Amino acid sequence: MMVESASETIRTTPSNQNGVSSLSSQSDGGGGREGGSNGDTNGEISPVDLLHLQQQQALQAARQFLLQQASGLNSPGSNEVKQSPVQVPVSMAMMSPQMITPQQMQQILSPPQLQALLQQQQALMLQQVTYTHTHTHTHTYTVVGPSPRLQLGSKQLAFQQQLIQMQQLQQQHILNLQRQGLVPLQPTAAMQSLQQAMCPSDLQQLWKEVSGVPSSEEALKQAEGLDLSTNSSNSTSAFPKAASAHIPLHSLPNGQSHTPKRDSGYPSFTKADSGDDHVPLYSKGSQPPSSHHEEHAGSHPLYGHGECKWPGCEALCEDMGQFIKHLNNEHALDDRSTAQCRVQMQVVQQLEIQLAKESERLQAMMTHLHMRPSEPKPFNQPLNLASSGSLLKRDSDAYPEGLPHPPTSAATPITPLRQGPSVISSSSLHTHSHSHTHAVGPIRRRNSDKYCTPIASELAQNCEFYKNADVRPPFTYASLIRHAILESPDRQLTLNEIYNWFTRKFAYFRRNTATWKNAVRHNLSLHKCFVRVENVKGAVWTVDEVEYQKRRPPKMTGSPTLVKNMISGLGFGSLNASYQAALAESSLSLLNSPPLVTPPSAASLNMLHVGHDDVSSTVEQVNSNGSCSPTLSPQQYSHPVHVKEEPTEVEEDSRPVSLLAGVTHSLPLPSDERDLEEDLPTEELE
DNA sequence: TTAGCCTTAAACAGTA
DNA sequence: GTACTGTTTAAGGCTA
Numbered sequence: 001m002m003v004e005s006a007s008e009t010i011r012t013t014p015s016n017q018n019g020v021s022s023l024s025s026q027s028d029g030g031g032g033r034e035g036g037s038n039g040d041t042n043g044e045i046s047p048v049d050l051l052h053l054q055q056q057q058a059l060q061a062a063r064q065f066l067l068q069q070a071s072g073l074n075s076p077g078s079n080e081v082k083q084s085p086v087q088v089p090v091s092m093a094m095m096s097p098q099m100i101t102p103q104q105m106q107q108i109l110s111p112p113q114l115q116a117l118l119q120q121q122q123a124l125m126l127q128q129v130t131y132t133h134t135h136t137h138t139h140t141y142t143v144v145g146p147s148p149r150l151q152l153g154s155k156q157l158a159f160q161q162q163l164i165q166m167q168q169l170q171q172q173h174i175l176n177l178q179r180q181g182l183v184p185l186q187p188t189a190a191m192q193s194l195q196q197a198m199c200p201s202d203l204q205q206l207w208k209e210v211s212g213v214p215s216s217e218e219a220l221k222q223a224e225g226l227d228l229s230t231n232s233s234n235s236t237s238a239f240p241k242a243a244s245a246h247i248p249l250h251s252l253p254n255g256q257s258h259t260p261k262r263d264s265g266y267p268s269f270t271k272a273d274s275g276d277d278h279v280p281l282y283s284k285g286s287q288p289p290s291s292h293h294e295e296h297a298g299s300h301p302l303y304g305h306g307e308c309k310w311p312g313c314e315a316l317c318e319d320m321g322q323f324i325k326h327l328n329n330e331h332a333l334d335d336r337s338t339a340q341c342r343v344q345m346q347v348v349q350q351l352e353i354q355l356a357k358e359s360e361r362l363q364a365m366m367t368h369l370h371m372r373p374s375e376p377k378p379f380n381q382p383l384n385l386a387s388s389g390s391l392l393k394r395d396s397d398a399y400p401e402g403l404p405h406p407p408t409s410a411a412t413p414i415t416p417l418r419q420g421p422s423v424i425s426s427s428s429l430h431t432h433s434h435s436h437t438h439a440v441g442p443i444r445r446r447n448s449d450k451y452c453t454p455i456a457s458e459l460a461q462n463c464e465f466y467k468n469a470d471v472r473p474p475f476t477y478a479s480l481i482r483h484a485i486l487e488s489p490d491r492q493l494t495l496n497e498i499y500n501w502f503t504r505k506f507a508y509f510r511r512n513t514a515t516w517k518n519a520v521r522h523n524l525s526l527h528k529c530f531v532r533v534e535n536v537k538g539a540v541w542t543v544d545e546v547e548y549q550k551r552r553p554p555k556m557t558g559s560p561t562l563v564k565n566m567i568s569g570l571g572f573g574s575l576n577a578s579y580q581a582a583l584a585e586s587s588l589s590l591l592n593s594p595p596l597v598t599p600p601s602a603a604s605l606n607m608l609h610v611g612h613d614d615v616s617s618t619v620e621q622v623n624s625n626g627s628c629s630p631t632l633s634p635q636q637y638s639h640p641v642h643v644k645e646e647p648t649e650v651e652e653d654s655r656p657v658s659l660l661a662g663v664t665h666s667l668p669l670p671s672d673e674r675d676l677e678e679d680l681p682t683e684e685l686e
Numbered sequence: 687t688t689a690g691c692c693t694t695a696a697a698c699a700g701t702a
Numbered sequence: 703g704t705a706c707t708g709t710t711t712a713a714g715g716c717t718a
Contacts, residue, residue, distance in 0.1 A: 515695085518696085519694065519695095521707070521709085539707080
């Protein structure tokens, strides 16, 4: 019984999550860029993007000017830093105010989102590394306790400036490319190196370094390990001395111009914290998201929980007065504060860019799905996702309130629901209802391929991501094995080849080999859909597609619950959780899809009825040509390979599937033929 | 609450 | 003897 049901999803095991793998990606000819989180701009640039671009350019110009101004700045300084040891990367603090663990982040966020997050962290790290270098090289870069006046040496500043310039070049380059639609927002080579080399703990360590904590060997190694010279965006491999970086803080929130209110009426750990959502700052622990009262109420956005929220600080301040004193002393107008502000600016910019892109993507998705094309951008309105469960809660927390989120589970799908059950009839309902991904607790994106074979599209689109990031793929072993086998030219693989495929495609599977290899073997033996065939080269494993399809759940056409939820689902929170999850799956694929996929024609309405499966399929069609996967288009999946002795009665005539026993392998179909046989038809057969 | 699904771990046997 | 391959069982967590 259970044997017939193949697994669908690989559950994320917290103990196995280590952030980013340091393993280098293996070249499999993929070279795709679909892993980018924003592969959907495609030549279109929104006004928001333009605005950001302008801001970026203006910022760079200002920096250049300021850097020149500061070139003469020489600052010998050997100060001591008094920093709290426990710190959280500011980017993490921003992105996960609820202190979502990396594991949860992996589960919650789609690969593009994860990648975007990593990118933001990398951008931040680049600057942090700057500090680390300067600090470790001269041991003079520290901050003061009582009378802090950080002075950077000219060499340090030169190094820092160089890195900043590199960043600027990178960003500008990316922006230009994005504007031209040539490239999605994607980490540069250096960033990817960082991504591979860094884990959250490293980030914390880096921040400690940035904050002035006496240099640590680990951080130094991390910083030195970064292959900044490989940056493809610029050729700067060395760090020539340059003008010192110095950015005035006049306009920066260093607290000087801030008129702190009395703290008496504002317990530092209540209201003050509420600003965390909007003022990304450090926080040791999870803090409840909150309102913006604090600023209006007189508390300081840099003050909360009885401690300074200045990035990297966390100095304890009993009251507001002490905090103000601390602020003026520790975070006065100096290079360090300037640099930290710059870091924060970068973080904000990255978030804004990402936000704009995600918003644009959402718009395109909704347009594609025939959702109120005339209606204003939905993300301009705050989405009340509070009742949608923790998953949605997470998304709300991760993004500024009232701002659009990346297509979360509920955001995208909501509109089709409004259109009534007719659009979402039968299959879609049932399929979605079978999505088990529930937002609560450890988010598991289960059954992803069960409904739309997103493994194909997602892997195709995010192959680079999975290849480099130590993120567990949200698919079951069974689906991955199947994918690997079907991806092979002969649609048969030896066990070792399956192993190799896993390690080649996923950084995650380059470790804990004993565990997952055992699981692979276990799945091969357990599931009927995997057929062992004695071959010339020994035993090879093939896929019995019929068996694989068999294990799919039956349709639940017209599920009363779902229909009810759909009809009443004008609010995100009212959506059926399963449906949301399924839609989230859909969003995953859409995330990296071009923003303007061909709207479904009238003839394709029956595709719509299969729900997001078809959306994914559509996306796959769009992306199949440019797929990062060199081997096959996701549509090839549905091709059963030779297998199984007994021809299955199911779907026989629907699919030109050869299930003859003993056939070594089915001849690869021409690509166009394969396209006709992609997952969609397969899905519809159910 | 239950059954099914999925993962992980482990034991065991056969083979190179 | 070791490593690999393949099968099987069990346990635990999650979800419908």
